[in-house]
Amino acid sequence: MASSSSSGLTFKLHPLVIVNISDHYTRVKSQTNPPPLTSTSATVNGVEHQQQAPRVYGCVIGVQRGRTVEIFNNFELLYDPSTHSLDRPFLEKKQELYKKVFPHFYILGWYSTGSDAQESDMHIHKALMDINESPLYVLLNPTINPAQKDLPVTIYESELHVIDGIPQLIFVRSSYTIETVEAERISVDHVAHLKPSDGGSAATQLAAHLTGIHSAIKMLNSRIRVLHHYLVGMQKGDIPCENSLLRQVSSLLRRLPAIESEKFQDDFLMEYNDTLLITYLAMFTNCSSTMNELVDKFNTAYDRHSRRGGRTAFI
């Protein structure tokens, strides 16, 4: 059912959506499978409580600008799997509420949890088609698989394909990128990794900042290594030569250096100098403050002697 999409739309997904769906799922799961009362019996009962994980449904909202679809947020939907009916008034109410706070977003599609897209999902898809002509279907796989390397989120679009002479709507998989704003990135970082609490000395802040950049560079390095291994293998003849890949690699390498103009150098050096200036000023302030304290302490120490006449106050 899922082949690759050909609509040419690029999808951008915000991490908020992913955390939202995960939270929705965890919530519903913990409501239907109440946790054991004592923690000691958790491991024993946990094994037995392997009930069918409930599926959750919801709507995703965002913006579409030209060929780029950006998914910002989402909210829950009420859907009855037995009667295949969508709770319309609920959907409209929610839509209204979200419109008030985020007036730019509109419904782009819907989401659900599960391991693969199913036939019954087409019903919801068709139901949403009167709000948005080509809705998206975002599927999150909630099973935790430690060996997994990639995000268990897939985006499906619907396309009209002719199967056995009958035009039918089927799901086709699309690729997506993760898009973020700076604030989102920082809070995701904060919760995902261990970030220092407020305060902390300058040393811990520096360490945290550099650690973040270091791990990012490490990722970049490992990706490049993979490419390098692949190319070496191709050179040796172990792997069949694939020209399109070679072209891509060569175009990637040709993009270095990233910027090489006079203007960039000037701007860069100016920024560098500005920062050095700020450091200089801060040091100045620090020094004058220390001097001030020193002078005051000196005054207090020697003041008693000068009061009997003699040296004037040494200010």
Place this chain on the structure above:
Amino acid sequence: MDSAVAQKTWELENNILAAEAPDPSSDSIFHYDEVAQAKFLKDKPWANDPHFFKRVKISALALLKMVVHARSGGTIEVMGLMQGKTDGDAIIVMDAFALPVEGTETRVNAQADAYEYMVDYSQTNKQAGRLENVVGWYHSHPGYGCWLSGIDVSTQMLNQQFQEPFLAVVIDPTRTVSAGKVDIGAFRTYPEGYKPPDDHTSEYQTIPLNKIEDFGVHCKQYYALNITYFKSSLDSHLLDLLWNKYWVNTLSSSPLLGNGDYVAGQISDLAEKLEQAENQLIHSRIGPLGTSRKKEESQLAKITRDSSKITVEQVHGLMSQVLKNILFNSVGQQNRNEQPVSDPMIEA
């Protein structure tokens, strides 16, 4: 081995609640126990102890939503409500949602249609399976720190009289982006006329001159709660995987560009504070040397601390830029220095 020890000591110092390996029982926090909550509400243990609630646990989702909403307001204050429950002396925030209210300066009041929005939203939420009640409100102070202004204090005192248990959370999205870590504070006010037992010093933060009066007058009327964060096992798993795609954003973020305005504002504010401090210094030299001296010293020391904070952030931003320059630009510079060797890529 060394790094593992270092990480453990650092975790201890910073009171991080490490998320253990996915353990189904740790997700029990997501379960809403209606009976226990109702009983707690009836008992009202906070009625006797103004300092009853000491901790706040915020879920990953709530934090993300609040920060994104606060940032989307830009320099305008925004507000919203938080839903959750209580757990002994901790308030747990499970979710947050935004309110369609425009705030100006230090005046953020929910108007009539915001109340309607609140009721509608809570209703739909209950239908959708989120059973928690509203347990607090949050708003943003873009650029001027996490504390409660006079209006905030009176709003919160009113809330604490009629809607207990209630929590006030303040987020500063500008400082978050500038410093690279989330700037957030959770507060509860003391009831009218109550004198806090000890003069605990909260963590220092710099307040711009035009707000410092408002801050100083009311800072004794509320206390800050300790904030920790939690996430479900699925959340941790997803966030770990997210890093596979996310590292690009970390490397490509340019804090210097985004924070230029804010840093400039901070520096001019510092300049004004320095002038004030200088005036005080001159006047006190004539007056009696004694206790007044201590006040300017501490003011000058404060200014020094602020200036070092801004510098540190700026230097961090510059470091990222320099690193990126070395990574992506130095190739061309190297090639220019050496003799142009035949490049197999181009020839092939």
